[in-house]
Amino acid sequence: MKVQTNVPKQKMTAKDYVVTTLHYIVLTIASLFVATAVELFLAPNGLVDGGVTGLAIMGEEHFNIPLEVIFFGLNMPILIFTARLLGKKFFFRSLYSLLATLLFLAKYPIHVAVTDSDILIVLYGGIILGLGIGLVIRLGGAIDGVEMIAVWLQEKYKIGVSTTIFVGNLFVFGLSIFVFGLESAMLSVVVFYTVMKVIDSVEEGFHQHKSLMIISKKHEEITRALTEDMHLSITVLCGKGGYSGEEQVVLYSIVNKFLYSKARDIIMLIDEDAIIEASTVTETNGLGRHELKDRMMKKMKKA
Structure with missing residues (x-):
C-alpha cells in the first residue's frame, strides 16, 4: 500500500x-x-x-x-x-x-x-x-x-x-x-x-574537515582566539574527568583540513598543555554547515 x-x-x-x-x-x-x-x-x-x-x-x-x-x-x-x-x-x-x-x-x-x-x-x-x-x-x-x-x-x-x-x-x-x-x-x-x-x-x-575536541584550563582564551582570528563556530560542552571527577570544559569545533594546522598552532600557543583530539570528517550536514562553509571560504581567500 x-x-x-x-x-x-x-x-x-x-x-x-x-x-x-x-x-x-x-x-x-x-x-x-x-x-x-x-x-x-x-x-x-x-x-x-x-x-x-x-x-x-x-x-x-x-x-x-x-x-x-x-x-x-x-x-x-x-x-x-x-x-x-x-x-x-x-x-x-x-x-x-x-x-x-x-x-x-x-x-x-x-x-x-x-x-x-x-x-x-x-x-x-x-x-x-x-x-x-x-x-x-x-x-x-x-x-x-x-x-x-x-x-x-x-x-x-x-x-x-x-x-x-x-x-x-x-x-x-x-x-x-x-x-x-x-x-x-x-x-x-x-x-x-x-x-x-x-x-x-x-x-x-576540498570539503573534508577535521572535528576538534579541546580540553584546556584556558578554554575562554582559546574560544576567543578561534572565533575572532579564524571565525570558527565553537560549541562549549560540560564534561567531567573520569578519574579525577573534576568538572571540565570541552570545546568542540569543525575546521577545514587546510586550516587545521593553524588552529592547532593557535591552541598550543595559548596552552601548550591543552589536549587536542582531531578526527577526519568527510560530511557535514545541518543548518550551521552553510555558515561554516562561508566562513571557511572567506578565511581561505584572506590567507
Missing part, C-alpha cells in the same frame, strides 16, 4: 537548472575520462579495472564482441534492477553516464595504447579512470554495475559497499588470470588500488 503524502514538489529555479546543466557537463567529462582510460591504457595492455568494465574487456578478448556492447549490455539490466530502490536521480545520472561512455568508447580507435610502461599505465590509467568514476559517484550516479549492486545491497540488506565491491572484483581479477595471465592480473590489482584511492579523493574533495 502506498502512503500518500501532502508534501508539495518544489519547482526548479533558474539556479537549479544551471546547476543541473553543469552537473551533466561534468558527467560528460567523467565519461570521457572512463573511456580514455579503458581504450588507451587498460584494454590495449590486457589489464582490467574490475567490475563490469573488467568483464567487458575480457569478453572482447575472449569472444571478440565489441567492448562497448558488452559494457552497455551488462550494465543496463543492473541499472534498471537497482533504479527502483535508488531513485530517479540515480537512474538518470547513471543512464546518462553509461550512454556517454558508450559513445566515447565507440568513437575511440580500437585499442591504440599510448604506452606499454607498467608504471605509466598504473599512474595515468588509474588516475584518469578514478577521476571519471569518482566524479560520477560524487554527482549521485554510478558507471559500473558492481557499484550499483553494492549500493543496492547496502540499502536493501545493509551489506557494506566495500564488501560487495571486494567480492565482485575478486572474482573478476581471478577470471582475468585465465584470460590475460597472472602477471596482467597482478598489475590490474595495482591499477584498481590506484583507482580506488583517486575515487576516495574525489569524493572527499
Whole structure:
C-alpha cells in the first residue's frame, strides 16, 4: 500500500537548472575520462579495472564482441534492477553516464595504447579512470554495475559497499588470470588500488574537515582566539574527568583540513598543555554547515 503524502514538489529555479546543466557537463567529462582510460591504457595492455568494465574487456578478448556492447549490455539490466530502490536521480545520472561512455568508447580507435610502461599505465590509467568514476559517484550516479549492486545491497540488506565491491572484483581479477595471465592480473590489482584511492579523493574533495575536541584550563582564551582570528563556530560542552571527577570544559569545533594546522598552532600557543583530539570528517550536514562553509571560504581567500 502506498502512503500518500501532502508534501508539495518544489519547482526548479533558474539556479537549479544551471546547476543541473553543469552537473551533466561534468558527467560528460567523467565519461570521457572512463573511456580514455579503458581504450588507451587498460584494454590495449590486457589489464582490467574490475567490475563490469573488467568483464567487458575480457569478453572482447575472449569472444571478440565489441567492448562497448558488452559494457552497455551488462550494465543496463543492473541499472534498471537497482533504479527502483535508488531513485530517479540515480537512474538518470547513471543512464546518462553509461550512454556517454558508450559513445566515447565507440568513437575511440580500437585499442591504440599510448604506452606499454607498467608504471605509466598504473599512474595515468588509474588516475584518469578514478577521476571519471569518482566524479560520477560524487554527482549521485554510478558507471559500473558492481557499484550499483553494492549500493543496492547496502540499502536493501545493509551489506557494506566495500564488501560487495571486494567480492565482485575478486572474482573478476581471478577470471582475468585465465584470460590475460597472472602477471596482467597482478598489475590490474595495482591499477584498481590506484583507482580506488583517486575515487576516495574525489569524493572527499576540498570539503573534508577535521572535528576538534579541546580540553584546556584556558578554554575562554582559546574560544576567543578561534572565533575572532579564524571565525570558527565553537560549541562549549560540560564534561567531567573520569578519574579525577573534576568538572571540565570541552570545546568542540569543525575546521577545514587546510586550516587545521593553524588552529592547532593557535591552541598550543595559548596552552601548550591543552589536549587536542582531531578526527577526519568527510560530511557535514545541518543548518550551521552553510555558515561554516562561508566562513571557511572567506578565511581561505584572506590567507
